[in-house]
Amino acid sequence: MSDTITLPAPADFHVHVRQGAMCELVTPHVAAGGVRTAYVMPNLVPPLTKTEAVLEYKKELERIAPNVEWLMTLYLHPEVTPDEIRKAAKAGVSGVKSYPRGVTTNSSSGIEDYGVYYPVFEAMEEEGMVLNLHGEVPSDDEKNISVLNAEKHFLEHLRKLAADFPNLRIVLEHATTAEAVECVASLGPNVACSITAHHLWLTIDTVAPQPHHFCKPLAKEPRDRKALQGAVRSGNPKFFMGSDSAPHPSASKMPSISEAGELHSCAAGCYTSPYLIPLVATLLESFGALDKLQGFVSDNGRAFYKIPAKAGEEVVIRRPAVAVKVPSKLEGHGNEVVPFWAGRELGWEIVN
Template sequence: MSDEITLPAPADFHVHVRQGKMCELVTPQVAKGGVKTAYVMPNLVPPLTSTDSVVAYKAELERIDPSVEWLMTLYLHPEVTPDEIRKAAKAGIKGVKSYPRGVTTNSNSGIEDYGVYYPVFKAMEEEGLVLNLHGEVPSDAEKNISVLNAEVHFLRHLETLAHDFPKLRIVLEHATTSAAITTVSSLPSNVACSITAHHLFLTIDEVAPQPHHFCKPIAKEPKDRKALQDAVKSGNPKFFLGSDSAPHPLSSKSPSITQTQTEDGSPSTSVSACAAGVYTSPILIPLVATLLESFGALDKLQGFVSDHGRTFYGIPAKEGQQLKLRKTKDDEGLVRGTFKGDGVEVLPFWAGKKLAWQIVE
């Protein structure tokens, strides 16, 4: 292939840009990573459960970086009613994100029973909103459910929802298993699947010794990674880029030990948990190009980062938003270290590694 590639307006159909100082730092990096359209997740604190809160959040993102087309979502919650869905549709909100309770960052308000939301899903079906599913169930020792098989246990819910709502567009987010790829492939065209850049690279072996590779859902076995790569390589339009780029403060990615004293003077030690998330926005499209080239799928790059997701969501590329990539030279493509803002510092994926492609400014 040529040493240059031109892509029609790449889109990221799953990105976190947080709030407050973190939002100010990471929001401009979405465009710098080559993305022209970004589908934004609603798991803030508190979660975005009303149309008004989503509209206000969109205005904040547009203030920080008006060059990106920000597509917004509601957080599935008891406050999200059929009437709220109709209000959201009129306001231009594109989807509703479902988080099972407690499985990932800021998901304590997540759901436990999909059945109670059937009237909401019906309204979404009528209004054309997309249902985005975090495809895991909570861990349960008695049922032998853990982070390693939580996605596989979730797939029966996906099959049920696809059957019960044949006109509802459904996206299984950030797939990590061969079982997920097989299930999505077997379901009708109203069901699609996003795949992250980091899951095309990582396996559990790379996660175990490196907290900056820890995310939810966690990367799985080599056979699962190959299934994701093969899905991209197939060119199947059901599969497209959703980065799940999820920045966390550097301190939150490194478990820390705190030693204190109890009221009676006895020593007490606590260990913080490592935050779940991999941050890829600043290098996203060059990273995806580098990864696809590594497993022989570079010719599928445009479909994966531009065409397939836009077609499924009905978001056409705008004229004049093409992105040009070129091969890096020997002294180019090194991924920088941390990004620092006002009291915030984050580490990007692949820091210190070399990308094979870069954006032509």
């Protein structure tokens, strides 16, 4: 392929930009990384369960980074009723994110039973909103469910929801297993799947010794990574980029002991927004899928979400004449964040 590639308005269909001072630091990084449309997660504190709160958050993001198209979501919760869905749809909210209780950052308000939300899903189906699923179930020692197999156990819920709501667009977020890839590929056109950049590179062996590689869902075995890469390489339009870029203060990524003597666990999340498109291009080239880059970062996701690319928002990347390294840390607004792949070289850089 050419040493220069033009991409029509790359879109990240799963991104965290936090709130407060951290939001001020990381929100501009979305555009800096080559993304023109960003689908924002609602797991703030408190979670975004009301249309008014979502619109206020969107207003804040537009103030910080007006050059990005921000697509907003509600957090699935008892406060999200069918009436709230209709109100949100009228206000331009794109989707609803479901978090099982306690499986990831700020998910303590997550759900335990999908059945009680069927009236909500019916309203979403009618309004054309998207259901985004964090595809894990909570760990359970008695059932031998852990972070290593939580996604596999979730797939039965995905199959049932897809069958019960054939006109509801459903996205299995940040897939990590070969079984998930196979499941999504086997289901109807109402089901799609986002894949992160970091899961195209990580395996459990590279997570275990490095807290900055720790994320939820956890990276799995080499066979699972191979399946994710194969899904991208296939060009199947069901699979597209959702970075799950999730910034945390660098101190919270390292286990620490409080003044009371309690051990604080490592925060889950990999941060890729500042250089996302060059990173994805580098990764896809490494496993022979560079020709699928445009589909993965723009065409496939936009087609599923029905968000067409706008003229004049193309992003041009090229092979750098001088080595480009991921910075060791990013600082500002009183925060320090260590990005994914810190210190490693990227094979591509953004021109415009």
